[in-house]
Amino acid sequence: MRIPCPHCGERDVAEFRYGGDASNVRPSHGSGDLKQWHDYKFIFDNPQGPHLEYWQHVYGCRQWFKLNRNTATNEIVGGER
Amino acid sequence: MAKGYSIFSLAKHALRPSEPWPEAWEKPVPKSSYDVIIIGGGGHGLATAYYLAKDHGVKNIAVLEKSYIGSGNVGRNTTLIRSNYMIGGNTAFFEKSMQLWEGLSHELNFNCMVSHRGQMTLAVSPGQVDAFARRGNTMRLNGIDAELLDRNEVMKELPYLDFSKEARFPIHGAIHQPRAGTVRHDAVAWGYARAASQLGVHIIENCEVSAILRDGDKVVGVETSRGKILSNKIGIAVAGHTSHVAAMAGLRLPVESHILQAFVTEPVKPIVHHVVSWGAELFYLSQSDKGGMVFGGHIDGFNTYTQRGQFHRIQNVMECATTLLPFMSRMRLLRHWGGIQDMTPDGSPFICKTPIDGLYLNGGWCYQGFKATPASGTTFAYMIANDQEHELTGGFSLDRFEKGKELDEYGIGNWIYKQ
Ligand SMILES: Cc1cc2nc3c(=O)[nH]c(=O)nc-3n(C[C@H](O)[C@H](O)[C@H](O)COP(=O)(O)OP(=O)(O)OC[C@H]3O[C@@H](n4cnc5c(N)ncnc54)[C@H](O)[C@@H]3O)c2cc1C
Ligand SMILES: [Zn+2]
DSSP states (O other): OEEEETTTEEEEGGGOEEEEESOSOOOOTTOOOHHHHHHHHHOBOOOSSEEEEEEEOTTTTOOEEEEEEETTTOOEEEEEO | OOOOOOHHHHHHHHHOTTSOOOOSSOOOOOOSBOSEEEEOOSHHHHHHHHHHHHHHOOOOEEEEOSSOTTOSGGGTSOOEEOOOOOSHHHHHHHHHHHHHHHHHHHHHTSOOOOBOOOEEEEEOSHHHHHHHHHHHHHHHHTTOOOEEEEHHHHHHHOTTSOOSTTOSSOOOEEEEETTOEEOOHHHHHHHHHHHHHHTTOEEEOSOOEEEEEEETTEEEEEEETTEEEEOSOEEEOOGGGHHHHHHTTTOOBSOEEEEEEEEEEOOOSSOOOSEEEESSSSOEEEEOTTSOEEEEEEEEEEEOOOOOOOHHHHHHHHHHHHHHOGGGGGSOEEEEEEEEEEEOTTSOOEEEEOSSBTEEEEEOOGGGHHHHHHHHHHHHHHHHHHTSOOTTOTTOOGGGTTTTOOOOSSSOSGGGGGO
């Protein structure tokens, strides 16, 4: 799989680290609602299809970015900074 | 249908080779309703159906499998079994599984080729030897076999490892579980399928579940590629597809689907007589009865439902193989493949009820579902039959993350890919 880093261009997946689902919204700082934190940290849609996710270009620019990838095919639809 | 397999049936078929062996399990047309439906005809689903029929006298059971029996992870794993666990919720459960493996071929009247060749987990630092001593002590306190070996003892048993001064990861010792070993994985699927079928379980292949039907908070049936089938008790046992199937009932779970790859080399004469695993990286290897080295490592590390592995993981697993067993550099890889497994945050499974009445969950097996098959079937059958938890599965609940009761035995859940 080749991943398009929005800063460096397309590189092999070996240069990247996966950061999981990017559609879960982090509760605001100071929020004491444990259920919200639990769902944010532990619960995933885990879809078979389009998936918005975090990646970090660890062996490159070290930037984090979001990627839109289809988990049923590994086809990459696009990246965002 | 084939009733008992024995020396006599073997002789009969040897003398009359033109007469094919009868089908091992029946291929019935699905009925419109069942007392219990199990979704997923892998090892866990088939074992559950078998124990429901055998231990709980349930007569009217269907196992719905979207493809053919053996197409999932039950036929893709590296066949290792062990019970070297030390966290409360795990130890007794996996030891129960080991005990069931010991008698399984007789129980099922099917040769599962259970081989207690022993597992050697190699320590690469003095600290790791101490950690293994602690693990071994916990195991022994629970009546499980374990022994600690020093470097010289390991050298005697596994002389082919890299014991040189230059070894990148010097071997300091090992923890040995003599009863650990391997089981022929296909035979487990076929054996359970055949034994369940003989007890009247309907095994329905090419039957994909596409919806779970509810009446308020209760399940009432499923929609499948072979029509609607009704039941008030439904067990999910679909391995890597747990999220996907649970979503049909409106559930969101602490699960991600990842690919794990496995590898086998050309066959050679016997050299590796144990299961060998390593303290430096997640790496495990055994030599099959045909002579090939069967081995694997980490998952690729990102959500995917494609069964195609990535090259960087292949390279990493080969580096482990050649670092630990230098002779592997001269062997040729014959095949490699992947399976989709559900990864949970703490690396431990679920055998539990769900918020929906009559819907039971068996999943989240991560790397360790094959060895769990008999105990998983036994306890999941108990739960479905009695609508209550088996004493061995109390730790495998869905709400354990809310309660701070994670079972992070090895720290190999999907958390570690995100830190
Ligand atoms: C490469 C690899 C190596 C492994 N090595 C080991 C090991 O050495 N030791 C160990 O203990 N574990 C190992 N595991 C883990 C182990 O194989 C799994 O945890 C275990 O097999 C999962 O349970 P199962 O046998 O029921 O799964 P499966 O055989 O995958 O069964 C699930 C079934 O559900 C079916 N299904 C899915 N969706 C639907 C639907 N909608 N409708 C109907 N049916 C459906 C699938 O087709 C499949 O047949 C390994 C896994 C992999 C991938
Ligand atoms: Zn970059």
